[in-house]
Amino acid sequence: MSTVLAYAASKANGALEPFEYKLGPIGPEEVDITVESCGICHSDLSMLDDAWGITRFPLVPGHEVIGKISRIGDQVSHFSVGDRVGLGWHAGYCMTCNQCLGGHHNLCSNAESTIVGRHGGFADTVRAHSTSVAKLPDALNAKIAGPLLCGGITVFNPLVQFGISPTDNVGVIGIGGLGHLAIKxxxxxxxxxxxxxxxxxxxxxxxxxxxxxxxxxxxxxxxKDATGRFDLLLSTVNVKLDWNSYISLLKPRGRLHMLGAVTDPLDLNLIPMMFGQLSVSSSPVGSPATIRKMLEFAARHDVAPVTEHYPMNKVNDAIQHLRSGKARYRIVLDR
Structure with missing residues (x-):
């Protein structure tokens, strides 16, 4: 068994401290990744604070991992040791449900999240099922690509899922970690x-x-001056807004799509939605195939997050910077 050197919190809102744990024998379809860098996402903060009531401590956060394959299971044929890869929110899927078999792995009810009930990428090594890992295109800058594995796929997925046309008008609500990538x-x-x-x-x-x-x-x-202009509005904020005002900006058959984790109930007027055949929706990250498509698209069109960098041993400083709301726009921990 190998020893993983990581940073973990032992309680809600606690500081991250050096932490070691053992990796057992690798599964036949699993890979181990030597972490080169890991982005910090607001979901990491939610898990650290146990805001969703699903955190198990000690918690090693980190689900925007870039690194190289260091070990592969004996049934893994699409990766080789040394391949540079990315790992996002999901570290495994059941592979047998209708969602997985239909190519919608991100909707698998038994999907294994990288930092829910297991240890993530604020570490020197992270393990995952090989299906959830994506090879990084050579044209992508690996040093800043980590946030694409969560923030990037979150905003890219709706463009694919809803068949957004290049002639469509898209509005992006909120210019932060998600919003700046949605614009790009x-x-x-x-x-x-x-x-x-x-x-x-x-x-x-x-x-x-x-x-x-x-x-x-x-x-x-x-x-109000923008009434009726948009085919798609992507909301990346996690605060309550006057959603009916934004819905009035949609063209007939337009869509307001929620990507920020708003916890307040949505107060919506149905009649304008009914007569305009308008939709309100939301989505989580994306399937492995869509993640690969997103990485290839980003490489081809030079789409990259704006990042700030901290060494991994300054992880608590990085977390505090994110909490302050001053991050511009994604934070990456470097090993």
């Missing part, structure tokens, strides 16, 4: 992209990311 992907997809932000200072940044125009949601009448 939607622009590269060919869409006309509008960024919604409540911070005037972020308007120019949104344009630099690829938005064609911006709407400052704090300006009186700014949202």
């Amino acid at each position: 992907f939607a622009r590269a997809w060919g869409c006309h992209v509008t960024a919604f932000t409540s911070e005037g200072a972020k308007e120019q940044e949104a344009l630099d990311f690829g938005a064609h125009d911006t709407v400052n949601s704090r300006k009186p009448g700014a949202i």
